[in-house]
Amino acid sequence: MIARTVLLSSTASALALGAVPAFAQNEEPPPATPVAAGPNDDIVITARRRNENLQDVPIAVSVIGSEQLDATGSVNVLRLTQIQPSLQFYSTNPRNSAANIRGLGAPFGLTNDGIEQGVGVYIDQVYYSRIAVTTFDFLDVERIEVLRGPQGTLYGKNTTAGAVNVTTRAPSFDFEGRAQVTIGNLDYVNAGASFSGPIVDDVLAFRVAAARSHRRGTVYNVTTDRWVNEQDNLGLRGQLLWRATDNLNLTLSADYNRQDPECCVQIYVREGATQRPLNRQFAGLAAAFGYAPPSTDPFDRLTDLDTPLSAFQEIGGVALRAEWNIGPGTLTSVSAWRFWNWGPSNDRDFTGLPITTVSANPSRQNQYSQELRYAGSSGRLDYVAGAFAYYQRQHTTGAQEQGPAASRWLLNPGNVPPGSSGCNPPTANACNPAVLDGLRSENDIWLRTTSLAAFAQIGWRVTDRLRLQPGIRINYDKKDGSYVAVVTNGTGTPLTSDQRGVLAPQSYEPSFSDWNFSWDFTVSYDLTDDILAYATYARAFKSGGINLSGLPLDANNNPILAVATVDPETVNHFEAGLKTQFFDRRLTVNFTGFWTEIEDYQATVTNGQLGVLRGYLANADKVRTRGFELEVSARPVRGLSLYFNGAFTDASYVRFTDAPCPPELSGGASGPVPSAPGTPGGVSPPNCDISGQWLPGVSRWAGAFGGEYALPQRLFGLDGEIYLGFDASYRSRFSSNPSRSAYTDIAGYGLANFRLGFRVDDGWEVMAWVRNAFDEDYFEVLATQSGNTGLVVGQPGDPRTWGVTVRTQF
Structure with a gap:
């Protein structure tokens, strides 16, 4: 209630700023502050693959600069969601992560490698196919652009929900450097530095950056006497810029990132009645073993997992970008090779009992991509055209063993x-x-993906105020896979029906290929010099896919091959918006309304078999997300910056008649008349109609707001400014299960962060900060134990953390 009251009060204050006398037009514009890119600044973005002013681009896009990232402590994508309410991010470990925008993007649940994300992640114009990269700390970032809504024309078929476009700092021909050190509670240490300068004046320049961070875990494992769910990041990046001629620049970059934390666990939250017989629900099973979890209060942050934990991953690669100014535009070539190595170990029964003693799916991936495009202007036309090619090869060797x-x-x-x-x-x-x-399944899984595309977008300035922008993209996608599961028992004898019902041998080779055609059309009009109105329709696709996590079984415990492939998603998207600035650009107010419908939505379906590693994928008939977004940024007086970002999102299944049932209707016997939810020993329907229910992971209401006040001050003989900053976020209740369940709704919560610091004019800064200042108890994600036992586990969000940051630049 307190968080909601603060949110509403701040919203009213932000919207009322237009009446503040300090916005008099003849007053000297206030200086920039690092809280947010301010209304007086011309913010240059590359959302349409060319440099443009943010307020001139008819796209729902938010820009977070490096200063705002530093000030708000947004060190990774999860933190970014606290200042970008339309962006959602969930992760139970780096591989099983999902970034969604407006409730769309990736199926909620464990990752299936046979499909692609709906939110594309691009770093320095290179597509990153592994969403796991978003779990790393940002390294030497200049700005981040969050593009909302389908971006299929320029960014590809993997961006039906939007894109996260990251730009790192470029090499400089002037010597410069940055460094920072942060220490905090939970043994938190973060250190990073970057340096840039010329090797050959005006011809060859370099930039190198490195960062290292570590934080003690937030959950204590009583079995191993260790803290788990820790953080452990290493990032390295190097760039060389060669001005080969006056018109040709070549940039060679390489990066390496590593994580090796003891992670990741979900802990006991509650129990909920299912249709399974009472003695086979969690309480009855635990009693049979004389077992009790170390605590039934999840915010005691205790676990007793008995399987070693690991979330080791390496991500890296090399890219070459060539930019050749030729004719009226620029020809750009982006060539890249990337790799991803994943070495996990999990405890998938979530208890200290030896039920599943091994659960690990180590994986190795290589990807190759090439993009060639030309962007330019001629008369009243702006245009971009190009081609893209991508190849991915992935090999996973998984194992699961029962105890x-x-x-x-x-x-x-x-x-x-x-x-x-x-x-x-x-x-x-x-x-x-x-x-x-000793029952053990060893899996050998291969995936090969080929994607080819050609695209073009034209902006026609019909008049000085009216612009039309059509765009097209044609894609060809092909996926070939192989899934082989070899199951053995502890005695070396033929498998029994009970053993096959828990872990079944499987062998299948799914394949998918298809063409699709995406297009969009945008109309924009300058109502005044500082008010832009626009409307967009987009028809987009997300490539079909293949199931590579094992298939559900028929009555004879054989895989159902009919669900080995997943149809493409078809997206129809409508959007309209206003971008406005007032009072000599000291107040910026941007508003967007959107309506998106997706047919054949790729949804996660929970497998009914008890011991299966993860769910599989199926197509929901139709989903819809609609709503509006408001972004306000203001500088009412010198030294004061304020911002508010709010979103209302109504995301639901329009039609999904054969969906998996929620846990309260699962686990019972089959029969013509289902029992009431949560009836032990009752009858469960074979599937459920969840039409009209919420999509998982998205709150109807979400907001972020804050500000900073800076006062010039001379301290310890140094000229600078003292500043006080505040950032808060709120999100309402949301579902944490593919089929909404009374047991897995996550209650709404609000978070508040404060910072107090001193900046010196020559580049030094010292800042004390506290995050989750009121120590709010909240969950990032909830899940249920396999087998419909009624056990609900969860991942608590970070407790109150605090520390001191010292940074400098020269």
């Missing part, structure tokens, strides 16, 4: 009298640990 507790946990012990921990009959396989102990 001595698996038989009782996963198999039916028969009719057990109330209060009894025995089996009936006592000879039931569930009473014999040897039935599943």
Whole structure:
């Protein structure tokens, strides 16, 4: 309630700024401050693959500069969501991460490599196919552009929800450097530096950057006597800029990033009744083993996992960008090779019992991409045209092994009298640990992806105020995969039906190929010199895919090959907006309304088999997201900067009649008449109609607001300014399950961050900061245990953290 009151008060204050006398037109414009890119600044972006002023671009795009990233502590994409309410990010480990915009992007749940993200991530114009890169700390970033809505014309078929376009600092022909050190509670240390300068005057320049961060975990494992869910990042980047001629620049870049934390766990949150027999729900199963979680309060942050944890990953690559000014425009070539190595270890039963003792899917990927485009202007026309080619090869060698507790946990012990921990009959396989102990599936998974595209976009200035912008893109996509699961038991004998029901041998080779044609059309009109109105229609696609996480089984425990492929998504998108500036550009107010419908939405479906590693993919008939966004930035008086970003998003399944059922309707016997939700031993429907329900992961209301006040001051003989800053965010309740469940809704919450610092005119700065200042308890994600036991686990958000940052530049 306090957070909501503060949010509404701040919103009203921000909107009321237009009446403040300090906006008199004859007053000297206030100087820039690092809170946000301010209304007086001409913010240059490259959202349309050419340099343009932000307020002149008819796209819903937000820009976060390096100074704002530093000031707000937005060191990665998860932190970025606290100042960009239309951007959502969820991660249970780096591989199982998803970035969504307006509720769309990637299926909610465990990652399936056979499909692509709906939010494209681009760093220095190179497409990053692994969303895991967003879990790393930003390194030497100049600005980040968050483009909302389909960007298929210029950014490709993997951007049906939007794109995150990151630009790092370029090499300089003047010597310059930056460095910072941060220390904080939870043993947090972050250090980084970058240097740039000439090697040969006006011909060859370099830039190098490095950063290292580590933070103690926020969850304590009583089994290993260690803190887990820690942070551990290393980033290295180098660039060479060669001015080969007056018209030709070549930039060679290389980067290497590594994480090696003891991570990642989700811990006990609550229990919810399912349709499974009572003795096979979590409480009954735990009683049979005399087991209890170390705490039933998740904010005690305790776990007892008995499987080693690891979230090791390496990401890196090399890119060559050539920019040749020729004729009326620039010819740009971007060639890149990237790799990703992933070495995990997880405890997928979320308990200290030896149920699943091994769960790991190490993976290695190489990708190659080439883009060639020409952008220029001629008379009243601006244009971009080009071609793109991409090839990816990925190899995963997964393993899952069951332990001595698996038989009782996963198999039916028969009719057990109330209060009894025995089996009936006592000879039931569930009473014999040897039935599943040592049951192991070793998976060999291959993926090869080829993507080719040609694209063009034209901007026609019909008059000095009216502009028309059509764009097209044609894509060809081909995916070939192989999934082989070899299952053995602990005795070396043929598998029994019980064993095949938990881990089934599978072997299939899915393949998908298709052409698609994307296009968009934008009309924009300058109502005045400082008011731009625009409207856009876009028809976009996300490539079809293949299931590479194992398939559901039929009655004979054989894979259902009919669901080996997933149809493409078809997107129809409408958007209209206003970009406005007032009072000598000291107040900027941008408003966007949008309506997006997707047919054949690629959704995660929870597999009904008990021991399967993860869900598979299916197509929901239709989903829709609609809403509006408001961005306000103001400088009412000298030294004071204020901002407000708000979003209302109504994202729901329009039609999904054969969806997976929520846990309260799952786990029961099959029958013609389903029981009421949460009826132990009841009847479960084979599927559920969730039409009209929320899409997971998106709040209807979300906002971010804050400001900074800086006062010139001489301190310790140094001229500079003292500043006080405040940033807050709020999001309302959202669903954390593909099919909305009463057990996995996450309550709304608000977070508040403060900072106090002193900047010296020659580039020094010292800042004390506190994040989640009021120590709000909240969850980033909730999930359910496989097998419909009713156990709900979650990942608590960070507690209150605080520290001191010292940075300098020269």
